[in-house]
Amino acid sequence: MSTRLAAPDPAQRSRKRGAPGRGTGAASSPRTAPHAVGILLYDEMTLLDVAGPLDVFTTANTRGARYEIRLLSLDGGPVTTSSGARMLADLTVDEAAEYDTLIVPGACALPPAGADLLAAVRTLHRGAARTAGVCTAAFLLAHEGILTGRAATTHWQYAELLQRSYPAVKVDPDAIYVQDGPVITSAGVTAGIDLALALVREDHGAALARDVARELVVFLQRPGGQSQFTTLSRVPAATSDAVRRVVDDVLAAPQLAHTTGTMARLAGLSTRHLTRTLHAELGMTPATFVEAARLELAKTLLLSGESITATARAAGFGSDDTLRRSFTRHLGITPSDYRHRFSAPL
CATH class of the missing domain: 3.40.50.880 (Class I glutamine amidotransferase (GATase) domain)
Structure with missing residues (x-):
């Protein structure tokens, strides 16, 4: 036409x-x-x-x-x-x-x-x-x-x-x-x-x-x-077995207490070596990657109908305030705004 x-x-x-x-x-x-x-x-x-x-x-x-x-x-x-x-x-x-x-x-x-x-x-x-x-x-x-x-x-x-x-x-x-x-x-x-x-x-x-x-x-x-429209699919694939083990472990359960120390032990690397390797392969620090994974889980929970409080706890943020700060810092909107903007109408 x-x-x-x-x-x-x-x-x-x-x-x-x-x-x-x-x-x-x-x-x-x-x-x-x-x-x-x-x-x-x-x-x-x-x-x-x-x-x-x-x-x-x-x-x-x-x-x-x-x-x-x-x-x-x-x-x-x-x-x-x-x-x-x-x-x-x-x-x-x-x-x-x-x-x-x-x-x-x-x-x-x-x-x-x-x-x-x-x-x-x-x-x-x-x-x-x-x-x-x-x-x-x-x-x-x-x-x-x-x-x-x-x-x-x-x-x-x-x-x-x-x-x-x-x-x-x-x-x-x-x-x-x-x-x-x-x-x-x-x-x-x-x-x-x-x-x-x-x-x-x-x-x-x-x-x-x-x-x-x-x-x-x-x-x-x-x-x-733009971050409010993106997902962890933006993260490059890990190239080393050590980083891949860490990524798979965090994505499987983002809400768990993933510290740099626990991730380093899983990878078989020192904390300093893990930090350097993770940043080189994913462009993130260990803490930033964990927060990004939790943010993705929180998005899913919010859109499935969970309350903000339940989402904060289930995604590993611990409190409503911590969840809100993470959304505002990375997405530029609050959890409530995100849910209203992307939830399908009933």
Whole structure:
């Protein structure tokens, strides 16, 4: 099927790139000139990475903003998204003018980093006052050096790979979005809406951005970070038999009193050697790994209907307060909020 997503009749092309507004709070005052937004399209991109920001900007236009949106593809032709929907472009990349804001969407996995797509990102970024990468688009920006020395984020499943592949990027794996100067990146898929709302807030103030969020029935600022959506499947597999024994033992019963000493004895290592080995293989200290395992058990118990007190005891936290502090520190939300957010309705 073909889907055409475009702003209502963006008849005029951007005349001159302007610096993005800084949001004085005067949300009711329209811009004196349109704010040109270019959205790069390519095959296998995620549809919502484009549709989410597009709806934010067009909804902002009904509240007094003046975003002029152009959809760009490498050859000006339609693209096929990862869901199979086709999108039509307004212009080729070569026809594109300079933009106040460039949006680069991500893909379900890593974007197809072909030479033409990378060249388009490079060219469009040079002509943009502000560049935004949604989800795994961070890999395209990082490849072109746009994120070098900057803080950034991406989908939690790929954050470690982004950091490993581009050590000069300061990856925040838990952030919903990160803005570092004129470059902004977001977490996965729906976080493109959070990113676009942040841009609207910067351009037109919190009041207008809040109106847009209400219209779209989303948070203006989503509570918590990406960690609330993740699981221990993120932990790399242990490579040594010693660490594997420890991991299996802790995951089998996280609620037990696993100390560095007991884990070291099970592994047949000194406590210092175990700490070094566990950190090298899993990226965690023994205490951090135990807490992560208990947190996963607590999530399961909460979603199965257990009370917070029962969950705290059964998962090895001992008290409601300790459980609450762990949730808040690692997930950015309370146990009650987590249960309300992820429990299936009866």
